[in-house]
Amino acid sequence: GTIQDVKAIGEIAHRHDVIFHTDAAQAVGHIPVDVEKMSIDLMSFSAHKMYGPKGIGALYVRGVKPRVKPDGLFYGGGQERNIRSGTLNVPGIVGFGKAVEISQKEMDAENKRFSEWSGMMLEEFEKIGGVLNGHPTNRLTHNLNVYFPGIEGKSIINSVSKEIAISAGSACTTQLVEPSHVLLALGLDEDTTHYAIRIGMGRFNTLDEIKVAKNKICDSVSSIEKIRVK
Template structure:
């Protein structure tokens, strides 16, 4: 086995070798600018981009014209929230979101509040879920956007996306979902879910870093979503800038692979995840799974360890690569905002570990991890 064993796939994934193989020619041989329409190199690049757009659209059950390339999900979230806000303000100014969203949504909402927006941050239950009743109760005449992530990055909870989409459509409110962790792990149909805007990032599904997508429902026009980057009218005017052709090709290939292997891979990962989870819970006392153990991502478990210093625990894991729910801000470590929102105490939040498995995880690594974690925890407790 190669150490450290990588169990932090929700942070980033290695590029799949098949993805890298598809990308390589576009760095040297087919290096043209996709916006160059006067020669073969430009045409080749443009064709490659359109092929990738088809591969991504197929995974989302969308149209190719609804795929807009960005530098990643953070930019896609910014474009979605800021772009819609600028199109409706001051007539409407209210956003509904959830306390457990990624900072790429929460921080945008806080920024927009300085511009005149108002945000309702819904309180999830102990499993990380929000109800349709909660959302409907929060709706006001000035509500213009509901932004709720498809699946949580720390605890894996999957929200009732189709029901939320139906509710939003009923009230004529746009629905945005940060699906960064869900794409490639669960089946997504943007039409069935009535999603207007959806964000994703390449490096979360075995593609390269620095490339993402904002799905924009074809019914939305430029006046409905104000571009945040000007300079060339690329991507139907929603996002200017020279396209990163090699990365786009890689993202397209990653989506094609995910589309073909999603079902079998999710079954394999859920079995490995359950094995890891049950092994830790049965062999280490004072452990608890955080979040929803029924409706969650197939590759993730978040476990609290009682009676252990969280920072010491994480630094003691030399042979496995995992992550804590904590986020570092201004050189001080704060407990995970996600775990705090679902009612986990600060003490337990500090000593919670996220194990996220992936395509290249195997049973031998899981067996080793169970025993390794047990030894480290018992040593620290002693």
């Protein structure tokens, strides 16, 4: 959930005449993104990450200083300036646009709400030994990644899975057995990465649901800890 200094990365890339692309799927719709101030040349993002329809994404392409000219993915009807030929997904595009509109409107209120919820959860987790992964403040408000020393994340997930959907890693790689390369890059050792759990909060969650999740996870950790000690 850590928010990287994309602006600094873009400036470094431009000083060396390197075209800079960023995958902003987790950012657009959740935090302000300014392609000019951040020196972004190419930026990809997806509708389903902001409650829009699945199967539709977008690519921002800088038009000047520098003008970026991506090669086409494949050839056909020449749509999207020959970058992505094929019949346009009009319903998806309209839904994507509406999702962006709603996300921009709700962003401040949602971030305030998620910040309160994640802070409440983390406070309780830390009381039973939980440790936050990533930056403590410069992070997405709806994402919480923590670990409980000595307790496998999968054990916690399995014990609460009938009522709560959480994961041990990103949704893209959670099926892999290998340790998270992101957590390793943050300085965690391989064993500790297996203790991590990832909690995501969303627009349609309620405070009561967050409290239930918090309590269930705390209860699970306590139960597993008792077994582990024995």
